[in-house]
Amino acid sequence: MEESAKLGLRIREGDCAVLKRDEVFKAVLVLRRRKVIFEKQWFYLDNAIGHIYGTTFEVSSGGSLQPKKKMEETTTETKEAGTDNRNIVDDGKSQKLTHDDIKALKDKGIKGQEIVQQLIENSTTFRGKTEFAQDKYIKKKKKKYEAVITIVKPSTRILSTMYYAREPGKINHLRYDTLAQMLTLGNIRAGNKMIVMETCAGLVLGAIMERMGGYGSVIQMYPGGGPVRAATSCFGFPESFFNTLYEFPLSKVNSLVSGTFSSETLPSEPEYNVPVEEESNGSLDEKQTLIQETEEESSTEAVMESNETEEQETMDLAAEDTEYKESKEKGNKENIREKQRKQQERRRKLVETAALLEEKNADGLIVASRFHPTPLLLSLLEFVAPSRPFVVYCQYKEPLLECYTKLREKGGVINLKLSETWLRNYQVLPDRSHPKLMMSGGGGYILSGITVTVEKVQSDASSLEAQKNEEPASKKRKLQELNC
C-alpha cells in the first residue's frame, strides 16, 4: 500500500471530516481546542486526531472523545415481557424519573448507558410491554442518552446525503440518488474533459472530480463574480486535483460562441470588482470559517430531556456569505503587487480555458443550477464533441419540458430522455420489515441525451426528419387513442 493512501486514512488536523450519528451527518473542520456541537452534544475533536476514519467515539465528561470499544451489546437485564398491550393504559405518568432527576444524573457524569438502565427501572409500564415494544423503548432512550459519534471521511455518498438532509436549498433539492444518475448518465470517468455548470454549492463539481480521480479536466462555468466551491472543498481532494480544474464566466459565453471573446477587456468589467481571492480552491483560508458558527449554539440543551421535535442545527460549512466577507477584508490587507500578480495569473488561465472550450471537443456537459436550463443547454452544447452525453438537472419538471422541445427544434441531439427516480428506504428487521414510513416526495428531474454531428447542408431537413421519426408508429397510434 502506498504511504500517501495510508495517510489519507487517518484523521489529521485541518481535514474536513464528517460527524455521523445514526443517519445524521455534519461536516466539520478538524481543529484542536475548538468546541463542536452536533446533535445536542458538545465536544472537542482533539482526541480524534490520528485515529482512522470510521472510528466511533464516545463523548465523556468535559467533552473529550474516547474511541468506543467494539459493541458490547448492553443487554439491559433479563427482560420480562408482556404478551400484548391489552392492559396498558397510557396516563402519561409511567416514568417516575423527572427531567430534573435525569439532568442531575447527567451532571454527576453518569454515562448514557446507565441512565437508560435507570429509566427502565423507573418505568411502571416497561414490564407490561411486548418484547418488541421493550426493544423499541430501549433503542429510543439509547439514542437520546448515549453520546456516540462516528467520524467518517467525506465522499460523494456522504456529502450528497448530508446536504440533501440538512441544506437542500443550497443544492437545489438535488437528491443523492438523482446525483448518482447524473454521474452515470454523464459517463463521468478518468480522462474526460467535462463542462459543468452548477449552483449546488460545488457539490456536483466535487462529485465529478471524485469520479475523475484527478485524470482529465473539468471546466466549471459560473454566474456572477466567481465559482462557488464550498462543498467541493469538503471532499479533501489533493491539491493536484485542482491543477486540471478550470473556470469560465457565463457572461462570456455568447462572445466566445460568436468569436468576439477577448480576455483584454476583462479587468475593467463590472463583474470583476469582487476580489480575486474569492476563488480560493479549497484552501485552508476558506475552510477556516467552517466551524465558526458552532460556538454560538447553546450547549445547555445538550443535556436536557425534552419532548420537542429535534431541530437540525444549521450546517457549519457552506457559509458562503461569511467566507466572502472575510476574504474581502483580507484582500484589502494584502499588498497591491500580490493582487496584480494574481489578476495576471487569472487572466492567463481564462485565456487557457477559453481555448479549451473553443476546441469544442468536451466529453460531456453537466448542468444543475437554479437558472432556467434552456439557454444554458443551447449555448453550452456548442462546446461538446459529437456522440457525447449531456445531463441537465432541474428541481422542476416544467422547464425541462421546454428544454426538451427547444433541443428537438434545434437538432444535433438524440436519445432525449426526461425522468425522475423514486427512492424507497426499508426497515429490515426480523418479523418487522417494511418500507420506511416517510419517504422523499421528489428528488428533482433529469433530462439527458447524446450529441450528434449534424452535417450543415442537410441540417434543417434532417432535424425535422429526426423529429418525425423519433415518434414511432406505435406511439402515434396511442396518442390518437388518447385524444379521441
Added chain:
Amino acid sequence: MEESAKLGLRIREGDCAVLKRDEVFKAVLVLRRRKVIFEKQWFYLDNAIGHIYGTTFEVSSGGSLQPKKKMEETTTETKEAGTDNRNIVDDGKSQKLTHDDIKALKDKGIKGQEIVQQLIENSTTFRGKTEFAQDKYIKKKKKKYEAVITIVKPSTRILSTMYYAREPGKINHLRYDTLAQMLTLGNIRAGNKMIVMETCAGLVLGAIMERMGGYGSVIQMYPGGGPVRAATSCFGFPESFFNTLYEFPLSKVNSLVSGTFSSETLPSEPEYNVPVEEESNGSLDEKQTLIQETEEESSTEAVMESNETEEQETMDLAAEDTEYKESKEKGNKENIREKQRKQQERRRKLVETAALLEEKNADGLIVASRFHPTPLLLSLLEFVAPSRPFVVYCQYKEPLLECYTKLREKGGVINLKLSETWLRNYQVLPDRSHPKLMMSGGGGYILSGITVTVEKVQSDASSLEAQKNEEPASKKRKLQELNC
C-alpha cells in the same frame, strides 16, 4: 335473505357477466347458443345459466362449460428436482413435443391437465431444474393449456380493473385506484344528489350509482347528442336505479346559469338530430350488441402453441359506434307517434332536470372527461351547495394546474388538493416475495376541494384574503429558499 337478492346471485340469460381467467377480465352478455371467445378459448355460455356467480368452469370439447370441482391440486407426479442451474445449457431443444404433436393432442380432446403432464415428461431439462423453476414451468404451461374460466358478477372493482387493462383509452386512462379515490373524496353515498360529467364510457357514472344504491339522485351532464352509458349498462343495476338518473346537455349549461334556459327551443336545435332512442338506459336493445364482435375472431389460434406475446382481444362491449348505428336504423323503423311520445317525455325530463340543477344544492360534483376541466368546473360548481366536495380527474397534470389557479382566483372553494396515487402489486410466495416486476406508470391526476359560501358583499376582498392566507408562513419561507 330477500328473494330478489338471492336471484341476483345466479347467472341468468340476458345478464351482463364478466369472464375471468387469472387476472384477465372480459364482459359478455349471457345468451344461449352464442359462441364466446376469451383468452384464445371458444365456448358457449348455455350451461352456465342458473349457476351462482363466482363459479369456475372448465371448457370441454364442443365448447360446453362444466362446473369445475373444488381444486384437486394436480400434483403432477413426484418431483425430482435439481439443486441449481449450473448444468443447464439452454439450446432451445429441450422440449421433444412439437407444436403439431400438441395440436394433435388437443384435437383428440385430451384435457389441458394431461397435456401439461405430457409436456413435463417430454422435457429433457425438467428434472434438472430447481423445485422453484419446476413450479414456475408447470404454472406457465397450465395457464396455457388448462381451459378454466370463472364467471363473476360485474361490480365497480371488476369493471374498472377490466377497462383499465383492456380499453384504457375509453376511460381516459383512469386507473381503478384513482377511481376509488374519487368515490371517497366525493363522499359518494346513499341519499346524495350528485352531478357527474364524465366521458369514461359511463364507468364513473356506474361506480357512483353502485355506491349510492338507488337512493338519492344523479344528474349526468353530457356533451354532444346524448349520454354514453355503455359501461353503466354492464353493472346490471335494477331498473329502479334509473328512475333517479337524470341527464342534462352541456350545451345548455351557460343558458341555465344565466337564467335564459328554455326547453321550448330544444327539439329544433342541431344536436338533437340524433334519434332519442340512443339514450336507452341499459335496456336489452343496447346490450344485444355486446357480443357481436366475438364471432368474427379466429377460433383456430385457440389451440395453437406459439411464442408470440399474447394479444388482448378487443373487448366485446362498449362498441358505442355500432350501438349508435344500430339504434338509428331501428329508429327509422319505429313509427312516428312513438317517436313524438318519447320526445315529449324527454322534454319533460329535461325541464325536471333543469329545475333540479337550479336548486343549486347538489351534494357534490364529479368530473372525469376528455375535455379541459377548467370551464367545466367553473360552470358546474354553480349548482353545488356550499360545504360539499368536488373531484376532478384528468389524465394530464398540466390542465389541473390551470384549473387550480382559476378556482383560487374565483374563490368559493377551500382545501384544494392536487394528487396522484402510486399502485404497487406484490408477489407474495414463500421465499419469493417482491413487488411485481411491472407496474402502472401513472393512473392520472385528481384535483379535489370543498365548496364554501362566499358572502357577496365581501366576496372579492375575502377571496384575495383567502389566497394570501392559504400560503402559510412556513411555505413562504421555503419558497424563498428555493429561488435564492
Added chain:
Amino acid sequence: MSFVDYADTIKDGDTAIVFLGHESMFPVKVQHGSKTQTKYGVIRHSSDLIGKRTQILYSTDISLITMMLELKPGSIVCESGTGSGSLSHAIIRTVAPTGHLYTVEFHQQRAEKAKEEFQEHKVEHLVTVKNQDVCKNGFGVSNVADAVFLDIPSPWEAIGHAKSALKIEGGRICSFSPCIEQVQRTCLAMEEHGFTEINTLEILLRVYNVRTISLQIPDLGKAAEDNSSTGFDSSNQSNQGSLYGILQQGTAQFKSGVPLKEMVGHTGYLTFATKSLF
C-alpha cells in the same frame, strides 16, 4: 345531524369542521350562540372529514379498501380491530342506510370509546361493537357478511373466523398489515382456507403543491458584433412561443406542481382475497 346525511345548516350539537389556512382544519362541536364564521365564509358540516380526524392520510387506503371489498349501501361488513374508528365511520357511511357493520375490538377502552362515538354521531343503529379477541372468538356472527376487514397484529389467526363470518355463497376479505412478514403468513392462511384471487397491493398518495415559480434566465453576455446562428438570448426567447405565461426582466415564471419534500412512504400492505362458493 347524523354522520350519514348532509344538512343545510349547522344545528346545535353538530360537529363541524373549521378550516383555517391551507392544511389546518379541526372539528368543532357547535354550541348555541357560538359562531363558526371565518373570514372565508361559513363552513358547514361536512361529515366525510370527520371520519378522518385521527388518521388523515389513511383515507387513500380507505378508498381502495372500500372499492376492492365492493362495499355499497346494504353491505354487511365485519371489521377488527375497531381502533380509532376511522375506517368504521367510512364503512358505515358507505353501507347506510340498509347495511350493517360488526366491529370487534380487543382493547376494552377503545371499544367503549367507539361505542360512545357511534351514539354521538347517531349511527348506532348501523353498527354493533363487540369487545373480544377476534383470533379466539371471531366476529360473533356466521354466514352474514359480504366483506371482512382485518387490521390486527396476527391476521393469519383470524382467517378461519373471517371465512365463517362471510356468506355461504362467498364474499371479499381484506387484511391490512404494516410488515411484509405478516402479509406472508396471512397469504398462506388465506390459501389454506381456500380463498382465491389473493392479491397484495400497496397504494401511496403523492400530493403536489401548485406554485408559481420564477427561474432566472442566465446572463450569457453579449455576442458583440457577430450574432451567430446558435445565439440564444433572453430577448428573443419571448418571441418563440415559450411555454411560459410571463417572462420579464430575465426571469421565466411558470406554474408548477411541486411534490412535497416528504410524503408518507408506507402505511401498510393491503391483501385482498375472495371466498368462493366452492
Added chain:
Amino acid sequence: MSFVDYADTIKDGDTAIVFLGHESMFPVKVQHGSKTQTKYGVIRHSSDLIGKRTQILYSTDISLITMMLELKPGSIVCESGTGSGSLSHAIIRTVAPTGHLYTVEFHQQRAEKAKEEFQEHKVEHLVTVKNQDVCKNGFGVSNVADAVFLDIPSPWEAIGHAKSALKIEGGRICSFSPCIEQVQRTCLAMEEHGFTEINTLEILLRVYNVRTISLQIPDLGKAAEDNSSTGFDSSNQSNQGSLYGILQQGTAQFKSGVPLKEMVGHTGYLTFATKSLF
C-alpha cells in the same frame, strides 16, 4: 479503441452504437468499408451505452450502486456473479485506469463469455475473472477490496467471504436481491459479521414522454342575453393569461410530461453496509 476511453473517430474493429428512432439502438462492430452513417448524422462510439446493452433498465441501479459503494478511479472491487457483465463493465469504467475488478462467476459458460468480452473490449488488464462458487470459495483475494458487490441467489452465504476480501481498515458492500426474504437473511448475516450502516434501498425510474396534448374546450352553449358573473367561455379565456401557448378553435394545446403506461416496478432491493475497522 478501449471501452474506457473516448475516441474522435470510429476505427476498424470498434463497437459502435447505432440509434434509429426513439427507443431503438443497437451495437455494431465496425468493419472496414461499412458505414454507420444514418440520416441524423454519424453516431460515434459512446462506450457508456455498450455496458447497458443486455440490461438497459439496470442502469438506474448501477448508478446508485456505484455512488453508494464510493467507487472511483483506483478502487479495488470484488463482484459476484459476473452474469452478463453489465455491471462489470460499469465498474471497470469507473475504477480505470488504476483500479481493478475481481469478478467471480459460478456458471462456467458465462465466466468464459465475460473473459472473451473483456479482451475484446481491451479492458482485460483491469479485471480478473474467476469461475468458482463464491459462497464456498470466496473471491480468491483477501484484504484488498474497497468494495464488494453481490448479485447471487444466497448472498447471506457469501457475507463472510466478502468481509475477508475487504481491506482491514474497512470498505463498503452491496447486495442486490429481487426477493425480500433474501434481504432479510442477508441483513442478519451482515449484522452477525459486524457490518454497520446496514441500509436497504429500492430505486425506480419513472420516464416521461414529452408530448403536445390537445384538450377540447367543452361547448357550454350561449348564455343568451345575460352574461352572468360566473360566465366562463372559451372566447375570453385566451385573454386571461392562460398557461397554454396555443389556444385555437375550442382546443387547448400544451406540452405535457406523460408517464409511460407501464414502467419497471421492481428490479431488486439494494442492501448497503459498511465494514468498520473495529
